[in-house]
Amino acid sequence: MSLRNYIDKIKPNFEEGGKLHAFRSVFEGFETFLYVPNDTAKNGVNIHDSFDSKRMMIMVVIALVPALLFGMYNVGYQHFALAGLLQQATFWNKFWFGFLAVLPRLIVSYVVGLTIEFIVAQWKHEEIQEGYLVSGFIIPLIIPATTPLWILAVAVAFSVIFAKEIFGGTGMNFLNVALITRAFIFFAYPSVITGETVWVVDHAICGLGADIDGMTAATALGTAATTAAAPAFDMNMVWGFIPGSVGETSVIAIALGALLLLYTGIASWKTMLSVFVGGILMALVYNQWGPDNAMAQMPWYEHICLGGFCFGAVFMATDPVTSARTEVGKWIYGLLIGMMAITIRVMNPGYPEGMMLAILLMNCFAPLIDYCVVQRNVNKRLNRINK
Amino acid sequence: MANKNNEAFKQPLWVNNPVLVQILGICSALAVTAQLKPAIVMGLSVTIIVAMSNVIISLLRNTIPNRIRIIIQLVVVAALVTVVSEILKAFAYDVSVQLSVYIGLIITNCILMGRLEAFAMQNGPWASFLDGIGNGLGYAAILVVVAFVRELFGSGTLFGFQVIPQACYEAGYLNNGLMIMPPMALILVGCIIWFHRAKNKDLQEN
Numbered sequence: 001m002s003l004r005n006y007i008d009k010i011k012p013n014f015e016e017g018g019k020l021h022a023f024r025s026v027f028e029g030f031e032t033f034l035y036v037p038n039d040t041a042k043n044g045v046n047i048h049d050s051f052d053s054k055r056m057m058i059m060v061v062i063a064l065v066p067a068l069l070f071g072m073y074n075v076g077y078q079h080f081a082l083a084g085l086l087q088q089a090t091f092w093n094k095f096w097f098g099f100l101a102v103l104p105r106l107i108v109s110y111v112v113g114l115t116i117e118f119i120v121a122q123w124k125h126e127e128i129q130e131g132y133l134v135s136g137f138i139i140p141l142i143i144p145a146t147t148p149l150w151i152l153a154v155a156v157a158f159s160v161i162f163a164k165e166i167f168g169g170t171g172m173n174f175l176n177v178a179l180i181t182r183a184f185i186f187f188a189y190p191s192v193i194t195g196e197t198v199w200v201v202d203h204a205i206c207g208l209g210a211d212i213d214g215m216t217a218a219t220a221l222g223t224a225a226t227t228a229a230a231p232a233f234d235m236n237m238v239w240g241f242i243p244g245s246v247g248e249t250s251v252i253a254i255a256l257g258a259l260l261l262l263y264t265g266i267a268s269w270k271t272m273l274s275v276f277v278g279g280i281l282m283a284l285v286y287n288q289w290g291p292d293n294a295m296a297q298m299p300w301y302e303h304i305c306l307g308g309f310c311f312g313a314v315f316m317a318t319d320p321v322t323s324a325r326t327e328v329g330k331w332i333y334g335l336l337i338g339m340m341a342i343t344i345r346v347m348n349p350g351y352p353e354g355m356m357l358a359i360l361l362m363n364c365f366a367p368l369i370d371y372c373v374v375q376r377n378v379n380k381r382l383n384r385i386n387k
Numbered sequence: 388m389a390n391k392n393n394e395a396f397k398q399p400l401w402v403n404n405p406v407l408v409q410i411l412g413i414c415s416a417l418a419v420t421a422q423l424k425p426a427i428v429m430g431l432s433v434t435i436i437v438a439m440s441n442v443i444i445s446l447l448r449n450t451i452p453n454r455i456r457i458i459i460q461l462v463v464v465a466a467l468v469t470v471v472s473e474i475l476k477a478f479a480y481d482v483s484v485q486l487s488v489y490i491g492l493i494i495t496n497c498i499l500m501g502r503l504e505a506f507a508m509q510n511g512p513w514a515s516f517l518d519g520i521g522n523g524l525g526y527a528a529i530l531v532v533v534a535f536v537r538e539l540f541g542s543g544t545l546f547g548f549q550v551i552p553q554a555c556y557e558a559g560y561l562n563n564g565l566m567i568m569p570p571m572a573l574i575l576v577g578c579i580i581w582f583h584r585a586k587n588k589d590l591q592e593n
Contacts, residue, residue, distance in 0.1 A: 148561075154563075166581075187564060187565045189561050189564065190564060191561065192561070
């Protein structure tokens, strides 16, 4: 318990009148991050366990770790594959290369986002809210490993301020902060997040890897959107050895995270399942009656495995703040996300990745869905009384 | 009296700005602010039209039958808009092409009808003139600020001249494509309103 003792020792510095009072919110944030706070309610009877939102966020971060580790490995794998050095490179070569490519993005995402959170918390005399722990971890996973750091910093600042803080901080945002970051990059700097040259790192990092000239590596969805034939399905699309955003490629790694989220009950299985059901249904519909393009003819299992569909369904659609909260609403919300995602992919070749826009769109409608479900219930019960 | 005229001119510039406080004229503020030049021309056109129509309606205010006053106001505004539109076509053709329908749509700009109804119908021509100039300039000021930010970060230019040096682009700087799109204009207007409310606490809603 020496850490506990140390924290207790330095605590007076941060209290009212202490010399480090300006950093009160930072201290409080770290203290409650390390130890469950022992503040108790002053009135009424409150029954709850020690599972507060900080523990919940940590669980989500743990669930994201497989996708991050695999994503790092895959960044290295894609680089060495494109450089033609796959045979010479060892497992650790690939992993370290990916680690060095992804780590700066993770750091920038956290530093920029948490700095803004700390400043706002200090300014408004509030405690630091923990919501950014998860958003900051997700952001580097849903962008290409080549995204320039300054663009990432601008996008993170934009989304934390305009998608979250102005609505009142964690728990009050009606749009998913991580997705707004990606959407900002997508609309403001489309050249760094679409096309054929951004998905694989094309230069050596710290002596690892090699510089590649004039490389192109499109994502499978990008190919399907621009050419007549979609790439055939193969097991690499499940394992994740394909170009794409860092954390979204491997269905296996995402499934591990999904199991943890479902086992601990953090993510709603209804939302998760209905996203997949909606996606599969819509893919089958387009197979049968869709327009004559490669995206529409893609089989449903390929649609599910490619792009951000799995990642979005598991980690983004189930975000408890931005998704529908009523039980019936979760089914409607999830189904519509799945259907919209496939529809955007098929109908608009300009946006081969429909998942981001589908989730953001349904984020906007989640309160309306909840309202309708609650009203329906109210009316049903009113009718029962009036009979 | 002089004090009242002074207020009529000064109030709409900042404290009672038509865009920031009354949230009028937003549509054209979003549409024409991707670049500075059209924004300034638009701001000036609106200023001239508001001032002139205010004066004309103020002169006519005692002879206009109450029931048909809106039609009379519209006729006056429409005539002035047509004159401005023709002048722009004759002397600043490029800008008038850029502004396309938005000059014609000044007729529907809420600031105009608002000022005519709320001010020119009750006040003398000189006060109405000052009020029109004040409101027009208040509107133009917001347009210019929004257009400045949008053109600088969206295209790297001001008045069409490149301001962000080529070296920055070579070092990896990119123009922000979102700035060119109307949603960003809305967010910028929102930021200005945020700043405005922070300075004028009595306008904050609970």
